[in-house]
Amino acid sequence: MIExxxxxxxxELSRIDISEDEKKMFIKDFDAILGYxxxxxxxxxxxxxxxxxxxxxxxxxxxxxxKSGEFTKAILEEAPSVKNGYVKVKKIL
Amino acid sequence: MVIDLKKLTIKSTKEHxxxxxxxxxxxxxxxxxxIEQKNPEINAYLEVFDDVMEQAKVADxxxxxxxxxxxxxGIPIAVKDNILxxxxxxxxxxxxxxxxxxxxxxxxxxxxxxxxxxxxxRTNMDEFAMGGSTENSAFGVTKNPTDTSRVPGGSSGGSxxxxxxxxxxCALGSDTGGSIRQPASFxxxxxxxxxxxxxSRYGLMAMASSLDQIxxxxxxVEDTEILFNAIKGADKMDSTSVxxxxxxxxxxxxxxxxxxxxxxxESGVDNxxxxxxxxxxxxxxxxxxxxxxxxxxxxxxxxAAYYIxxxxxxxxxxxxxxxxxxxxxxxxxxxxxxxxxxxxxGFGEETRRRILLGTYVLSSxxxxxxxxxxxxxxxxxxxxxxxxxxxxxxxxTPTSPTPAFKIGEKKDDPLQMYLADIxxxxxxxxxxxxxxxPSDTVEIDGKNLPVGIQFMxxxxxxxxxxxxxxxxxxxx
Numbered sequence: 001m002i003e004x005x006x007x008x009x010x011x012e013l014s015r016i017d018i019s020e021d022e023k024k025m026f027i028k029d030f031d032a033i034l035g036y037x038x039x040x041x042x043x044x045x046x047x048x049x050x051x052x053x054x055x056x057x058x059x060x061x062x063x064x065x066x067k068s069g070e071f072t073k074a075i076l077e078e079a080p081s082v083k084n085g086y087v088k089v090k091k092i093l
Numbered sequence: 094m095v096i097d098l099k100k101l102t103i104k105s106t107k108e109h110x111x112x113x114x115x116x117x118x119x120x121x122x123x124x125x126x127x128i129e130q131k132n133p134e135i136n137a138y139l140e141v142f143d144d145v146m147e148q149a150k151v152a153d154x155x156x157x158x159x160x161x162x163x164x165x166x167g168i169p170i171a172v173k174d175n176i177l178x179x180x181x182x183x184x185x186x187x188x189x190x191x192x193x194x195x196x197x198x199x200x201x202x203x204x205x206x207x208x209x210x211x212x213x214x215r216t217n218m219d220e221f222a223m224g225g226s227t228e229n230s231a232f233g234v235t236k237n238p239t240d241t242s243r244v245p246g247g248s249s250g251g252s253x254x255x256x257x258x259x260x261x262x263c264a265l266g267s268d269t270g271g272s273i274r275q276p277a278s279f280x281x282x283x284x285x286x287x288x289x290x291x292x293s294r295y296g297l298m299a300m301a302s303s304l305d306q307i308x309x310x311x312x313x314v315e316d317t318e319i320l321f322n323a324i325k326g327a328d329k330m331d332s333t334s335v336x337x338x339x340x341x342x343x344x345x346x347x348x349x350x351x352x353x354x355x356x357x358x359e360s361g362v363d364n365x366x367x368x369x370x371x372x373x374x375x376x377x378x379x380x381x382x383x384x385x386x387x388x389x390x391x392x393x394x395x396x397a398a399y400y401i402x403x404x405x406x407x408x409x410x411x412x413x414x415x416x417x418x419x420x421x422x423x424x425x426x427x428x429x430x431x432x433x434x435x436x437x438x439g440f441g442e443e444t445r446r447r448i449l450l451g452t453y454v455l456s457s458x459x460x461x462x463x464x465x466x467x468x469x470x471x472x473x474x475x476x477x478x479x480x481x482x483x484x485x486x487x488x489x490t491p492t493s494p495t496p497a498f499k500i501g502e503k504k505d506d507p508l509q510m511y512l513a514d515i516x517x518x519x520x521x522x523x524x525x526x527x528x529x530x531p532s533d534t535v536e537i538d539g540k541n542l543p544v545g546i547q548f549m550x551x552x553x554x555x556x557x558x559x560x561x562x563x564x565x566x567x568x569x
Contacts, residue, residue, distance in 0.1 A: 010449040013456070014408065015415070015429070017437025018445060029446060030453070032508045039397040040470045041462070058332035074196040080422030089417055090428040 002030045096123045098259040103316045106262065107164050110156050117156060117167030121149035121211050124169050128213070128260045136235045137245075137255035139174055140182060141214035152209045164319055166209035171261035173252050174215040175222055176307065177296040178202050185298050186230040187220045189414050189421045189439025199296020200331065201265060201307055201324040208323055213261050216251030220441045221411065222272055222300045224248050225513045228504055229443045236500070237279060240540040243497040246276030249310070253280040256310045263320050264310040269300050270399055271493075271517025273308045274529035274547055278492035281531045281543030283562065285309050285317045286517075288552050289524035290335035292321075293328030301406035302333075304399075304521040314530060314562035321555065335553075349561060351377060351548075352387035352485035361512065362494040366544060369533040370491045373546045376568045377489075377561070387485060389477045394470050395519040400511055401454050401467035402522075407444075408451025414439065446507060475523040482551045487561055490516045492529040492545035496537065520549050528558040530565045 007026050011018045018026070072085065081088040094114050101109075109115055115123075125145060132138050142148075152167035159166070172178060175185040177195035179202075184190040198206065205212075219229035227235040227250030235250045237243040238258040245254040249266030253276035256264050266273040268286035277284025286308045297307050309320040327336040353374065358367065374384050416422035416435030423434035440448070454463035481488070494515060503510040520527035527549040534541035546565060550557040 006453075007449065010452045010456075014445075014448045014452050015432040015436055016440065016445055016448060017433045022442070022445070026446060026449060029507050030450065033400065033450060033511070034453075036508055036511075037397040037400050037463070037467075040394050040401070040466050043391065043394055043466075043470050043473065060329065071196065075418075078193060078196065078419040080416060080420070087418055090431060092428055 002027050002034070096120060098123060098127060101262055102313050103164055103168055103262065103311070103319050106168060110167060111159075116149075117152040117211060118146060118149040120167065121145050121169055121213070124213060124259070124261060127258075128255075131238070131258045131260060134236065134241060135238055135254055135258055135260075136233050137216055137251045137258060137260055138171070138214045139184070139186065139217050139232055139251070142181065142212060145169075145211060145213055148211045152211055155209045163208050165205065165323055167211060169211045169213050169262050170205065170320075171213050171216050171252055171255045171264040172202070173249050173264070173266045174218055175267060175298040175300075176202065176265055177298075178212060178215075181215065183215070183298070185221045186218045186232055187439065187441065187444070188231045189435070190419070191231070191421065193420050195296075197296065199307075200293035200328045202296065204324050216249070216255055216264065218251055219248035219272075220444050221298065221407075222248040222267055222269055222305075223407070223443050223447055225271070225275055225510055226498075226500075226503070227251065228500065229441055231441055234500055237497045239281065239542060240497065240538070242499055243542070244279065244500050246279035246493075246497060248272040248276075249284075250276045252310050253277050253282055253284065256280070256282045256312060262311075263316050265320075265324075266308055266310055267297055267300075268306050268308050268517075268521065269304045270403060270521050271514045273310065274517050274527060274545070275493050275513065277310060277529040278531070278545030278547075279497035279543065281534075281545075283311050283314050283317045283531065284529045285321055285555070285558070286520060286527050287321060287325065287555060288335075288526040289521075290333050291325050291526070291553060291555070293324075293326070293331040293334045295328055295330035299410040301403040302410060303406060304403060306521070314528070314559055314566055317528070318555075318559045346486065348381045348383065349486040349557065350383045350385065350484070351561070352385060352481060352488045354389050354392060354488065354490065355386045356388060357392050358490065361515065362491060363496070365535040366491050366494060366496070369535060369544050370489075370546060373532045373565060374489065377564060380564050382561070382564070384489075385485065387481050387488070389474075389481060389519075391470065391473045391477050392519050395474055395522050396511065396515050398467040398470040398474070399514070399518045399522060401463045402471065404447040404451035405455050405464050406451070408448045408455065411440075411444070411448055443507070471522050474519060478519075478523045478525060478549075478551075486550065487557050488549045490547050490549075492516060492547040496535055496542040496544055516547060525549050525552055526555045526558060528562050530562040532565050
């Protein structure tokens, strides 16, 4: 059973502000949804062994960099707060 | 000549261009006029671009001395609001990105620009592609063109609805658990979810990266096929896209063997839908295909595994929306407070629900029981499909257990909404391609609501889906 403090903890971890009404709603929803998805616990069969060659690393040489500053202006235009060509945030330390 | 939009397909439009019956500009104008008339009620488009006529003018120039004879030059297309077009707003129907302008083109967009396609506008969707009805859009629900009291499906509801209302000749969408096929079924158009890795996801806003795939909408199977062929291929910007050499070549068989997972269809399907599905199977038998019942022992766990894996990936993918680099910013007492306010204000209800749920299944103590177990189940389901495809060429199911439901009907019960994905989710779980083709209509409240049939095939065998889809289409 999900409790109010669980939902509050999840909201804190997710950095999302949620209202008291929403907490109540999510408690009800999560009980129903988690009850449903817990069905997978019934699967007891061993999972098949991963087959060789299915997943592979995709690597590339670190070469041909684009011109420095080529995209800077367009990208910074999307940032809510900018100073001297940097994205501006409140102090973090 | 008066352009009858209803009759146009990509190939017939190409013929009209060739014969000089109308130009790309005249065609674009006809679509814009129709959109102006229908969109205020349907709300399929969030925005119609202001440079449509300029794009069409460029297309006409290419068509004038058309040396390459490409089919898509001058063809008007609609694009889901989570696929980036450089310089245009891309909001994923979320308040948190309401004013966000894309700074680059998605790979699929640059490919289609290269063909000289005409981009009409961006279509409505469930916020960040989370939902099955477009009711989760921050900018109002899209209505089903067949019955405006009903949803168009989702999450690519705007793309499906606009093709159905002749608001574009074709459209792009994205499909994470059925978001192309289910709205295609509800709106009476064709929708293709390609093999995972067949089409580059570069420039598609990530929802659940191991499940997301860009795909195509059209009025005919052939149109979705032409569009798919134009966007497919490996891309160095998407390491999960698959190089051509890894693809298996499929031999062209005359008659196909179609598997039907009967026991999976037993519960929760409308009688009308099941009856219509059986009728479609008869049609295929009459065409000489073999239909046989099959068993996929773990397929019934697909939806449960999906609603663990998907929110887990959502919770990490959507961490990037913090009000620092782009999108909405709300100021608080300190930087953590900024995040909490921005995300609390910018994300809609379903998005918050899934982020919290994903955070739960990934948290210490629950990780093994949910996320790891779901991934193990996923591998079992994938191997079920691999085994059965040794016996059958394609698998058929209804696309959705019901026709389009009423606006508001499932809004307050998320689990009921999730259950609508039951037949579409397995293809995403296994990464295989699937198509929904209109097969019938069912009459409810005096309206003939469209119904679709879904076919799934082995990885990279999209050609089988097009073949079998065309057989259904012939009869209709």
